[in-house]
Amino acid sequence: MQLADSSRVCxxxxxxxxxxxxxxxxxxxxxxxxxxIKPGQTVLDVGCGPGTFSIAMAKMVGESGKVIAVDLQEEMLQILREKAVNLxxxxxxFTHKSDPDRIGVSLKVDFVLAFYMVHEVxxxxxxxxxxVSLLKPKGKLLIVEPKFHVSATAFEKTIEVARQAGLRPICRPKIRFSNSQLLSL
Ligand SMILES: C[S@@+](CC[C@H](N)C(=O)[O-])C[C@H]1O[C@@H](n2cnc3c(N)ncnc32)[C@H](O)[C@@H]1O
Structure with a gap:
């Protein structure tokens, strides 16, 4: 197993x-x-951190849906679990502690969010x-990277790697201070 480079990880x-x-x-x-994100879907928030997006995703999928929230750091998952209980x-x-080189979940998902985390992988x-192996047919991935930390060139390289992995770029939603790319299987 590859160890996380702690200088890269927030x-x-x-x-x-x-x-x-x-x-x-x-x-x-x-x-x-x-x-x-639609009611009833199963969605993945990878590198969820303290769960800014996981909590909102849980509201969007509704009672019949599922959010899989994955992070390397158990402390981040604990913070998220406490918020989820309070709300x-x-x-x-469903929280899952991943390894730096393996997400390690088995459910297939409709949508994956990777917000401000790919540069840490x-x-x-x-x-x-x-x-790609986790997405259902027509499943989507949204990659968002911070402009202040990840150069435009590095971002384009990531999108090229995503293409080579079998994903099709769809559009670039405008997100403040960020470069973003929506992709689909
Ligand atoms: C900058 S934070 C962003 C958190 C959240 N996505 C947000 O935007 O609020 C990056 C998160 O990704 C997690 N992370 C970094 N590398 C990871 C990996 N290989 N697998 C899963 N999580 C990872 C870190 O532990 C950290 O919580």
Whole structure:
């Protein structure tokens, strides 16, 4: 198993910077994801951190849907679980602690969100291949990377790796401070 390079990974100690009212205003999960996620779906939030998006995704999939929230850091998952319980959403959110080089879930999903995390993954080729293996037919992946941290060139390389893994680019939604790409199987 490959070890996570801790200098690349955003520590759980920054959880508040990732999930607070200002962040949710800048990156409003409903505006960003509302078009792609429907009631009853099974969706994956990979590199979920403290769950800014997982919580909103759980509301979008409704009582009959499922959110699989995956992160390397158990502390991030614990923060998310506490929020889910407080909001009564715990029956829709399934947390999973992954390895740096393997997501390791077995359910097939309709939609995957990889928000501000692909640049932290040690082997993006293997990572994107695994995502392809998890998507249902016509399943979609939204990759969002921070402009302040990931150059346009590095972002384009990631999208090329995603193409080679079998994903088809669809569109580039406008997301503040970010480069983004929606892809489909
Ligand atoms: C910058 S945070 C973003 C969190 C969340 N997606 C958001 O936008 O609020 C990146 C997260 O990805 C997780 N991460 C990094 N590499 C990962 C990997 N290989 N597999 C799963 N999670 C990973 C980190 O632990 C961290 O919680």
């Amino acid at each position: 520590s759980w100690k920054h959880a508040f910077a990732l999930d607070n009212p200002i962040r949710r205003l800048i990156h409003d999960p409903k505006k960003i994801l509302g078009e792609y 009564g959403l715990e029956s829709r959110i 040690p082997d993006s080729k293997a990572f994107l291949k695994e995502i």
